[in-house]
Amino acid sequence: MNLAFGFPLGQSGNALDLPGSLRAEPRLSRWLRFAPDGTVTVTPGKVEIGQGILTALAQIAADELDLPIERVRVAAAATPGSPNEGVTSGSLSIQESGVAIRHACAEARAIHLGLAARRAGLSVAELRVEDGVFLRADGTPVGDYASQAEEALLEVEARGDVAPKAAGARGVAGRPRARLDLPEKVFGAPRYLHDRRLPGMLHARMVRPPARAATLLDLREGPLPGGATVLRLGNLLAVVAAEEWAADAAAARVAARARWDLRESLPDRSDLPAWIEAVPTQRGEVARRDDPAPPAAHTVTRRFARPYLAHASIGPSCAVARWEGEAVEVWTHSQGIYNLRADLATVLGLEASRITVRHAEGAGCYGHNGADDVALDAALVARAHPGRPVRVLWSRAEELAWSPHSPAGLAEIEASVDAKGMLCRWKAVVRGNGHSSRPGRAKDPTLLSAGYLDPPFPLPVAIDAPMAGGGGGQRNAVPGYRVPSLDVSMHRLLEMPIRSSALRGLGALLNVWSIEAVMDELAAASGQDPVAFRLRHLDEDPRGAAVLREAAAMCGWPRAGGEGVGTGIAMARYKGTGGWCAVAAEVEAAEVVRCRRLWIAADLGEVINPDGAANQIEGGALQAVSIALKEALDFDRLNVTADSWDAYPVLRFSEVPAVELRLIGPPDAPPLGAGEPSLGPTIAALAGAIHAALGVRPRAMPFTPDNLAAAME
Amino acid sequence: MPVAFTLNGAPVRVEAPEGMTLLHALRGPLGLSGPRFGCGAEACGCCYVTIDGEPRPSCALPAEAVAGRSVGTVEGLGTPEAPHPVQAAFLEEQAGQCGYCLSGILVSAAALLERNPDPDEAAVRAALEPHLCRCGAQNRMVRAVLRAARAA
DSSP: OOOTTSSOTTSSOOGGGSOGGGGTOOBGGGTEEEOTTSOEEEOOSSOOSSSOHHHHHHHHHHHHHTOOGGGEEEOOOBTTTSOOOOOSOTTOHIIIIIHHHHHHHHHHHHHHHHHHHHHHTOOGGGEEEETTEEEETTSOEEEETGGGGGGOTTOSBOOSOSOOOOGGGOSSTTSOOOOSSHHHHHTTOSOSGGGOOOTTOEEEEEEOOSSSEEEEEEEOOOOOGGGOEEEEETTEEEEEESSHHHHHHHHHHHHHHEEEEEEOOSOOGGGHHHHHHHSOEEEEEEEEEEOOOOOOSEEEEEEEEEOOBOOOOSSOOEEEEEEETTEEEEEEOOSOHHHHHHHHHHHHTOOGGGEEEEEOOOSOOOBSOTHHHHHHHHHHHHHTSTTSOEEEEOOHHHHHHTSOBBOOEEEEEEEEEOTTSOEEEEEEEEEEOOSBOOTTSSSSOOOGGGGGSSSOOOOOOOBOOOGGGTOSTTTTOSOSSOOSEEEEEEEEESOOSSOBOOBTTTTHHHHHHHHHHHHHHHHHHTTOOHHHHHHHTOTTOHHHHHHHHHHHHHHTSSOOOBTTEEEEEEEEEGGGTSOEEEEEEEEEESSSEEEEEEEEEEEOSSOSOHHHHHHHHHHHHHHHHHHHHTOOOOBOSSSBOOOSTTTSOOOOGGGOOEEEEEEOOOTTSOOOOSSSTTHHHHHHHHHHHHHHHHSOOOOBSSOOHHHHHHHHO | OEEEEEETTEEEEEEOOTTOBHHHHHHTTTOOOSSOOSOSSSOSOTTOEEETTEEEOOSSSBGGGGTTSEEEOGGGTOOSSSOOHHHHHHHHTTOOSSOTTHHHHHHHHHHHHHHOSSOOHHHHHHHHTTOOOTTSOHHHHHHHHHHHHHHO
C-alpha cells in the first residue's frame, strides 16, 4: 500500500496515487470490458513488439479476474480509445501497463462481485469467483461477469482501494505460459501488419537519394512497369502500383532516372573518436559524491569507444494509410501511437483528432526503428490516392541504413583503489549523441521524410532523457559499486549528422562494459579476484551480489582457460533501478573471437511469464554477443553504406553460444522488466573473457581482430 | 506470361510478368502470407520455400523459374489441427520471439528432417545457417528441431 501522502489509497481522489499507468488513465473502462459471451477484452496502451507482452498482460488479467486465460482477449492499441501509455520501451511494460491492468482488474472484480452480492442479499465475503462466475460457499452461482457485461459498471475512475492478490495467491501470473501470438506465426497466418490486405490497396516504395544531404535536380521520364506512377514531394520520391512486384520494379527504374545534387554531411568514419571530441556538447552532471576518500594506491585511466549500430530487424518497416476526405487512418508497428500521431499532425498539417493510428504487429523491435518513419511515408503517399489504402514497405537498404541508429560514443574513466584494495575515486565522462529522436516530444517532427519535403522540417538533435526517466547516453554510467568520491558527467553532442535514437540498452551498452572493464583492471592491479573484488563493493546491494554469486557458481568461477580460451564475468543493475543481471562468457579466440557459452543469472523481481522472461533475457544476451563481436555501422561522407546483410553482418546460427540461465528474483518483489538487463553485462563479460583468452583488454567495439590489434599497441 | 506449378500439393496458375519474383507471386496473386520479405537478396532466409523438396529463397527467383515444379511453403506443412512435427515442436519449445523469421526456418527444418530424420545438433545448426533471427531465439529453435526429430 502506498501511504506516501499520509492517507490510505483511494480516499484521496488523486490520480497521482494510482499504480502504474492508471495515473495517466484512471477510467476502468479504458482498460477492460466484459462481453456477454463470457470473455473480457483488455485494452493496454503498450504494444506487442515481439517481446510477448500481450501474453503476460493476459496472465495478469486472468489472475485478478479469476477468469481462464482462454477467455481473456488483448486488443491492439489504437487512438483515440486506448490509454495513452507513451512508448513501449525501457523494459517498463509490466511496471506501467501490467501494474495498471492488475489494479484495474482487481477493482473491476470487486465492483462486479459487489453488485452480485447486493442483488443476492449477501456480503461479498460470502462469495467467491471461479471461471468468471460468482459462487456462494456451497457452489451455487449468483451471477457472473458475462451477465453484467452491459451494465456499464466500469464507467468509473479507479480508486486504488482494492488490493490485488498476494503473490502466493496467483495461479496464472508467475507460471510459464505459451505465447498467445505464436501459433499464428508458426502456421504462417496473416498476423503481421506486413500481411494486411485491404480492398483496393496500393503498394508503394520510397526512392531514397544516394546521400543524406541531397537535392533532386531532375527526374527523367519514362515508362514504368505494371501501371506504376511516381510521386514527387520536394526531395521525396515514391512509386505507387497496384501490385507489389510492379512497385519494386518501378522503384529501381526511378532510382536510375533521378539526378541529385549530393553534399557530404557525415563525419570521418576512420576516426570517430576525434569527431566526437570536436563537436560542441552540452554537459550534464549525472552523479556526484564528495565523501572523504583515502589516497589512491592504484589508478586506471582508460577510454572506451563504441560505433554506430543498426537495429537490423529481420522484417523491414511497413505501414498502411488511407485518407477519407480530411482524415487519415494509419496502421503502424510504432512503439508509441500517440507520439506518432503528434508528429504526423505536424507534418500533415492536420488536427490530431483527424488522425487515427492503429497498432499492428511488425517484426522484432529493439527500440526506435523505422516504424514511425514509414508511417509518415504511407500517409504522404496515400494522400495522393484518396480513399485507397496504400501500403509502404521499406527495402532492406532503408531498414539498415535509413532507420534511426544507436549513436557512437566514448566513455573515459579514471578510477582508483586505495591501499586496502577498495574503490576510492571514480570519475567518468561519457560523450555522444543523445539516444532519443522519438516522435511527439518536440516542436519539430523527427520523422525521416519530413526533412525531404518542400519546405523541409528541421530535424531536432537527439536528446537524452533525465536519469529519473532512465537516461539515454548516461544510462548506467554510474557504477553500482560503493565509492566515496564520484563524478560522472554526460556530454551530449549538439550536432547530429546521423539520426540517432534509442536501441535496446541505450547508453548501458557502452557504460556497463566500460565500468566492468575498469573494475577488472582495478582488481588485477590490486591482486584481487574480479568477483571477490566486486562483492566487496556490493554490501549495500544484496540482490546485485546474489546474481553475481549465482553466475559465478553456474560457470564454476574461477574457470581455468586454455590456449586462446577464457572466461569473463560482469554484472549490472539495468538503469540503476531495473533488473539485476550477471553474465559469465566463455570465448575462444582464433582468427576471430567466438563466444562458446554464456551463463546468466538475473533478478527481475516478480516475473509474470518466466518462460517469456527467460526468452527475453537470452535474446538480449545473444543480441549483445552479435553487437560486441560483429557490429559496426559503416558510412562514407555521403551516406550510410551498411545497406545489406553483407555490409552489416549479425550473429548466425553457427555463432550462437550455448546459454544457461537462471531467474532468481523474489516473486513478491515489484516487477522490473526483462527486455534489456542482459545486454550490457554480456558485452562486458565478453571483453573480460577476451582478456583472459588473449591478454588484451578491448578498448573499442566491436571486438574484431582489427580493434583488438589496435588495443595491443 | 502464365506460369503453372504445384503449390503445397495443388496445381496453380499465375500471370508472371517480368520482374515478378516467386515471393511476389506467392504473397500477391496466390494470397499466401507465410513466405516473408526480408532482404530481396537471398541473404536472410525469411522467404524460404521448398522447390522440388529443396529449401530455396524465393525473393530473387523469377516466378517463371518454377514452371512445372513443386513449391512448398509453411502453409503446406501443417495446420493448427494437424501440425507438422516441427510446428508442434516449435510451439512446445516456445521457439520464437517476434516470429518473423519462423516461416522460412520451419521450411528449412522440415526439409532437413525429410532428408535426415535423425540429425545431430551440428546438422541442425548447419541447416538453419542461411536464416537470421535477430531476436536471439536460435537455441530454442535448435532444441525444437531436435525434439521434432525425436517425435517423428
